[in-house]
Amino acid sequence: MTYITKPINHHPRLETNKLGLTRRDYEGAVSTLCAGCGHDSISAAIVEACFQLSIEAYRVAKLSGIGCSSKAPAYFLNQSHGFNSVHGRMPSIATGAAMANHELLYLGVSGDGDSASIGIGQFIHCARRQLNMTYFVENNGTYGLTKGQFSATNDLESKSKYGDENLFPAIDLPSMAIQLGASFVARSFSGDRDQLVPLIKAAMCHKGFSLLDIISPCVTFNNHNTSTKSYDYIREHNEALSKPDFVPLGKEITTSYEPGESSEVSLHDGSTLSLTKLALDYDPTDKIIAIKNIQESQRDGKVLTGLLYADPSAKDLKEILNITDQPLNTLTQEQLCPGKSALKDINDNLK
């Protein structure tokens, strides 16, 4: 069912994390996606990231829109509340929910149709508002549930399974997100678990809008040899910026890399994403360089992956709106209702 085999599911002695939980405690329902679907690998990576970070699942809210990707939240974190909303509108649900209670961890799972077409407006404004959430785009370049139409992230001249040519250029969500003010933007590949898991962990620890654009091949409709979103194509054209290693808060930072070859991004909670540079002389905190590199690699027919951009000092929406530290959904009537006494002045002012 999954590309990354769920590890140790049947091992007699399951490894436990700081909370004494096993990976199985972070799993969800059995996936109903196609066998080999990249989305299932992403679900497995989310399980792994949450396990490693010892996240309390019930303090997570999983939100999605409509489409194959949006079914995925059912397949991880059984103990979390989920909300499978309407097509392309997950960001607005997330915005309202996160304003009501900023203390939960918000994982939004969307796809290329959901985010780059019907929901592009909400995607844009959610990034622009710096909503504190991790936004997964499980990007397969196709509409799977409706049987293989092109999506807006499919590359120009790429061919469908039926031989039709895509007439329009691809929307590049990471470039857009950086330009819009998102403060953590990464691209990865569902088949690269070593890169994906640390990126997910870092995105979840980042405060602000984190975009993970994850190329996730559709084995049924978009995995043929003329597709630019197939497993083979991505493996051949993947240009990883760096080899990430995530160091959570409180752990001594150790690195096995030579000085000068790695750069570290400190996240707001004190944790660190350590990046071993593989390809480019790359500063992930510089917006202009980030966009330039993405564009250049696109021109050269490469898919740039890794942490593309991060601004760990950015303010999130809760701070921008100056909302109380006590979550709004826990404020009591006494804290909210001005009462009869305040009405006297109000009435007097209206006479």
Added chain:
Amino acid sequence: MKKIESVNDFVIKFANVNGSGSASANQMFAKGVFRSGIPVSPKNIFPSNIQGLPTWFEVRVNEKGYLGRREGIDISVAMNPQSYGEDIKELRSGGYLIYDSSWKRDFGREDINVLGIPLTELCVNEFSNPKQRLLFKNLGYVGVLASILEMDKDIYITLINEQFKGKEKLIEPNVKALEIGYSYAEENFKGLCDIKVNKSDKTEGLILTSGNDAAGLGCVYGGATFCAWYPITPSTSLAESYSNYSEKLRIEIGTDKNKFAFIQAEDELAAIGMTIGANWNGARGFTATSGPGISLMSEFIGLAYFAEVPSVIFDVQRGGPSTGMPTRTQQSDLLACAYASHGDTKHVLLIPSDPKECFDFSIEAFDLADRLQTPVMVLLDLDLGMNDWSTKEFDWDDSKEYDRGKVLSKEDLDGMEKFGRYLDVDGDGIPYRTYPGTHPDKGAYFTRGTSHDEYARYTEDGDKNAEVLSRLLKKYQTASELVPKPVFNQEESTSSIGIIYFGSTDCSMQETLDQLDEENLNVDAMRLRAFPFNLEVWEFIEDHDLLFIVEQNRDGQMRTLIMAEGGIIPDKLVSILCFDGQPITASYIKNKINAHLSGVPAKIA
């Protein structure tokens, strides 16, 4: 020359150029009359435009408290040469015309009293700043009115002082402008006008405010901590009212942080999505919009209905269809709201009739939404939402507690064997909900718009889905018992003829009923205040042989709802419809009723 004579009962209409600063002067005139103790109903009749087009402001002054619009103008303050023609035509015979006689004009009517004051000349002589010369003409005519109506001038001086509190520099020139008009009228118009304002005490216990202002305040009192909205006339001032009151009443002491979130969304779809997200997570959230916004929100409204997420939506109705008449009033979103969204859906509607009720129903809406776990829509209209009404003071009972509905706490969940989000445990169609993040291993569920079973699991089992749909009908039945009951004009029905009406029509209806009473026509009247209809509504309909349903729309939408929901035979339901975008008047309703009863076609009022 014939002169209209009247004390504390007249209609005055101001004709101005949009964007010339006239609105605040006109408001001030109305407030001065209100402070003289006489109820007023000012109505802003404005174009969808920022600057340059004609705009009007109509004030009905009525000591009896009739606040509905009345046809015919007694005093016309015509400050816009573009609309002279129209303005003169509306003036009743014996009425008074005040105009800027810096440019003299013959209006071609012998039966009206023309009071010309060279306002521009006077202001040019007095003020050097070109902007002030223009602006202060407005206060000049307020001064004229204070003089000819024999009002207490000090009331206006006090109002000017209040309005410019904090900008004291502006008080002196404003008072001067008022005096210019006042003195000119004292010298030149003495004895020319027989309409007077005499001090009275009929505004005790009343305030002068709009439905939008009241509803925004009601949201603060109702415990709303979240508002997402998209600007649209005529609802914008509702969201702004919530924001303004929150900034005064909802700041955390010590930290200066906001105990509310106020987000201008990118469109109405996002506004309702955010509202649903906030409510799903246990905050009381609302959005405010108008007809086009309801159309855009419909998909999400269906989700909230089916997934059973509370949400409060204010629809301040304007003239439709499509973009329609954005600055005119109608009650034409009833069907769009009652059955909003695809599939089988039915929603709770609250229909307030004055600002005080807007305040009360806002609070009620949050309780009902939480209790019923469903969208609740509060339907205002432009006339009620944007115009100031003389309405009862706001009131709040400190012993009242919010009803947060069936929400399970961690302790509740600890003691439970099994939690099913959509299980009808109590038999009222309302299941129990949990907020995310409540319990480490109990109470989590998947909220979805897809078909689901009692445990919120996706199912394609048709019987299961039908069960859920049937339970939602049961919940709808429960809703009919919880929503506000109708209001009747008499305790017991005594006539075979009934009148059904709702919303802002109320102010004209009181007058109609008094007029019919004077004509010895005995009728019963029922004001609907909510949908679904409760038992009292059906009993009233059952008890009468002939029912007039008064609506401000073309298609008799309330009549359709009554027929559809109650299986009522259409024969005995007679529509009285007004859909010209102006608030319905008492004489219009009365004429239509009389015409129907006498079999003579109604003269259009």
